Amino acid sequence: MTHTAAALLYSLLFVVPTLGLPPYPVPDQTFLQASPPAKDARVLILGGGVAGITAAHELYKQGVEDFIILEARHELGGRMMSHTFGAPGRQYTVELGANWVQGTRTGKGPENPIWTLAKKHSILTQASQYFDGLTTYDETGETDFLDLVEDAADNFDHLIASAGSRVPKGLVDASARTGYSLTGSYPHTPQEMAAEYYQFDWEFTTSPEESSWIASSWNNNYTFATFSEENKMSIDPRGFKTLVQAEAATFVRGGQLRLNSTVSVISYSPTQGVRVTLADGQALEADYAICTFSLGVLQHQDVQFEPALPAWKREAIHSMTMGVYTKLFLQFPHKFWFDSEAALYADRERGRYPVWQSLDHPQFVPGSGILFGTVTGAFSRRIEALPKAQVLSEVISVLGTMFPNATIPEPLDFHYKSWSADPLFRGSYATWPPSFLPEHHVNLRADVAGRVWFAGEATSKYHFGYLQGAYFEGKEIGEKIAGCIKKEGCVGLEHVKHVKNARPYSDG
Numbered sequence: 001m002t003h004t005a006a007a008l009l010y011s012l013l014f015v016v017p018t019l020g021l022p023p024y025p026v027p028d029q030t031f032l033q034a035s036p037p038a039k040d041a042r043v044l045i046l047g048g049g050v051a052g053i054t055a056a057h058e059l060y061k062q063g064v065e066d067f068i069i070l071e072a073r074h075e076l077g078g079r080m081m082s083h084t085f086g087a088p089g090r091q092y093t094v095e096l097g098a099n100w101v102q103g104t105r106t107g108k109g110p111e112n113p114i115w116t117l118a119k120k121h122s123i124l125t126q127a128s129q130y131f132d133g134l135t136t137y138d139e140t141g142e143t144d145f146l147d148l149v150e151d152a153a154d155n156f157d158h159l160i161a162s163a164g165s166r167v168p169k170g171l172v173d174a175s176a177r178t179g180y181s182l183t184g185s186y187p188h189t190p191q192e193m194a195a196e197y198y199q200f201d202w203e204f205t206t207s208p209e210e211s212s213w214i215a216s217s218w219n220n221n222y223t224f225a226t227f228s229e230e231n232k233m234s235i236d237p238r239g240f241k242t243l244v245q246a247e248a249a250t251f252v253r254g255g256q257l258r259l260n261s262t263v264s265v266i267s268y269s270p271t272q273g274v275r276v277t278l279a280d281g282q283a284l285e286a287d288y289a290i291c292t293f294s295l296g297v298l299q300h301q302d303v304q305f306e307p308a309l310p311a312w313k314r315e316a317i318h319s320m321t322m323g324v325y326t327k328l329f330l331q332f333p334h335k336f337w338f339d340s341e342a343a344l345y346a347d348r349e350r351g352r353y354p355v356w357q358s359l360d361h362p363q364f365v366p367g368s369g370i371l372f373g374t375v376t377g378a379f380s381r382r383i384e385a386l387p388k389a390q391v392l393s394e395v396i397s398v399l400g401t402m403f404p405n406a407t408i409p410e411p412l413d414f415h416y417k418s419w420s421a422d423p424l425f426r427g428s429y430a431t432w433p434p435s436f437l438p439e440h441h442v443n444l445r446a447d448v449a450g451r452v453w454f455a456g457e458a459t460s461k462y463h464f465g466y467l468q469g470a471y472f473e474g475k476e477i478g479e480k481i482a483g484c485i486k487k488e489g490c491v492g493l494e495h496v497k498h499v500k501n502a503r504p505y506s507d508g
């Protein structure tokens with residue numbers, strides 16, 4: 001193709017589809033130029049969370065330094081997000097998002113790369129034993145149903161073992177509820193349901209009904225069997241996000257990072273590359289873009305693609321589930337609760353303020369007066385829709401039920417983040433529903449037109465939902481693009497054009 005023809009094609013591809021959007025300068029002499037205008041970078045990395053920074057690091061390690069990271073927030077970290085919490089003079093750092101390194105290393109086995117980074121940047125962590133140090137409550141106050149918690153752990157083991165036996169036989173997936181029922185687990189009482197919630201929903205955010213039997217099982221295995229069963233909780237006063245920020249500081253130079261830069265449009269063309277338009281109207285051009293925005297952001301259409309993403313991509317995006325996990329932080333003048341690390345409360349309504357953790361614990365932040373509860377899924381969406389004062393009054397009334405003989409003091413501070421309402425996240429992390437097929441997963445990961453690539457926790461087949469999922473995906477896509485740049489061309493990832501049923505549905 002001649003340069004003039006290339007310039008014409010360039011102007012058609014980029015100028016025509018973006019008409020009506022915030023203006024950006026289009027040089028008059030486009031048609032006369034001898035060659036297309038220089039691009040801003042070879043690669044634009046969209047999002048500065050774990051996946052974005054890991055992708056950037058991989059490019060850097062492979063000698064590709066011509067990249068720019070665009071991040072909407074004022075700092076790096078993404079869903080590693082800390083918050084200064086507490087009454088004046090009694091403030092502590094709490095983690096609104098990721099808080100634990102989940103799975104470290106067993107012997108000489110593979111090490112969780114997040115654990116490697118936590119050690120490298122001296123993140124202050126403490127082992128969390130929330131399955132051993134547990135106190136149980138129901139609507140009558142403290143009640144020991146630890147036997148049911150142990151049964152629920154056994155039931156979960158049966159669930160994942162049975163899922164594992166289906167995989168080599170090629171048997172169909174179903175919901176984890178189907179799996180539980182077929183392996184003989186039928187929780188009915190509030191205590192049995194709370195025990196199951198603690199095993200299942202508290203990790204995945206979605207209920208067994210809403211979750212894949214097979215993928216939930218392998219997700220658990222790849223995390224806790226591959227690395228270890230250990231969970232290390234960050235209690236670092238700098239915030240867990242330091243892990244990403246300190247890592248970025250080892251290789252990112254000034255001009256390579258643009259904070260406070262919200263992407264609104266991603267335009268792409270197989271022959272010409274990408275143009276990314278920011279909310280303030282600025283546009284940047286590159287050969288490739290790596291989109292690390294959460295699944296929720298993609299589902300919510302917070303960012304426009306031009307042309308629209310192909311049908312196979314949209315089907316994949318809208319077939320996975322963005323979960324919600326909400327931590328409710330309370331600070332009290334003094335500790336009046338359990339001495340264990342965690343508590344489980346069995347309400348007659350499954351998932352109603354069920355899990356409580358104490359930061360005011362000798363292992364964590366003694367003297368902090370901080371207690372936090374967790375809710376997930378539909379219950380998270382419910383409280384996000386309520387006034388904060390109503391959520392607080394419900395929480396205080398649940399604590400009154402759990403501790404009937406305690407006088408519960410006025411809290412000094414109360415905070416939670418509404419993850420699903422936040423246009424930069426639209427939820428907490430992805431979860432795999434029973435109707436999401438392996439072909440959908442392939443399509444969720446696949447690049448579009450060899451130009452727009454995707455990476456993040458949600459695109460990880462085995463580690464979705466975890467920091468390491470974002471890490472592995474960022475690394476792999478960074479490697480792929482470095483390869484494209486070195487070879488002056490790309491073979492994209494595979495995708496499946498039409499996802500079909502093994503036996504077609506038909507009414508005949």
Ligand SMILES: Cc1cc2nc3c(=O)[nH]c(=O)nc-3n(C[C@H](O)[C@H](O)[C@H](O)COP(=O)(O)OP(=O)(O)OC[C@H]3O[C@@H](n4cnc5c(N)ncnc54)[C@H](O)[C@@H]3O)c2cc1C
Nearest residue numbers: 047049050051072078079098099100263428456457467470
């Ligand atoms: C409440 C909660 C608890 C969690 N607990 C744990 C845990 O204990 N252990 C664990 O391993 N994992 C945990 N996770 C999951 C973990 O945080 C994520 O898997 C991981 O941080 C995702 O990284 P990412 O790079 O894929 O995405 P993100 O961190 O979401 O990075 C994407 C970035 O894109 C930016 N962005 C979005 N839209 C735009 C836009 N339009 N323009 C520019 N920038 C934009 C965002 O600001 C963000 O910085 C938790 C998550 C949440 C929310």
Ligand SMILES: *[C@@H]1O[C@H](CO)[C@@H](O)[C@H](O)[C@H]1NC(C)=O
Nearest residue numbers: 073074075257258259260261
């Ligand atoms: C980003 O915005 C915040 C708040 O609006 C501001 O304090 C900060 O200096 C900005 N950072 C950059 C790098 O522009």
Ligand SMILES: *[C@@H]1O[C@H](CO)[C@@H](O)[C@H](O)[C@H]1NC(C)=O
Nearest residue numbers: 160161163164165217218221
């Ligand atoms: C998970 O690990 C268990 C225990 O090793 C194994 O029996 C099971 O098959 C595995 N399940 C899956 C889905 O990988």
Ligand SMILES: *[C@@H]1O[C@H](CO)[C@@H](O)[C@H](O)[C@H]1NC(C)=O
Nearest residue numbers: 140141142402403404405406
């Ligand atoms: C609460 O006080 C009542 C009356 O003194 C007592 O019977 C009960 O055991 C106490 N309950 C708890 C959970 O301590």
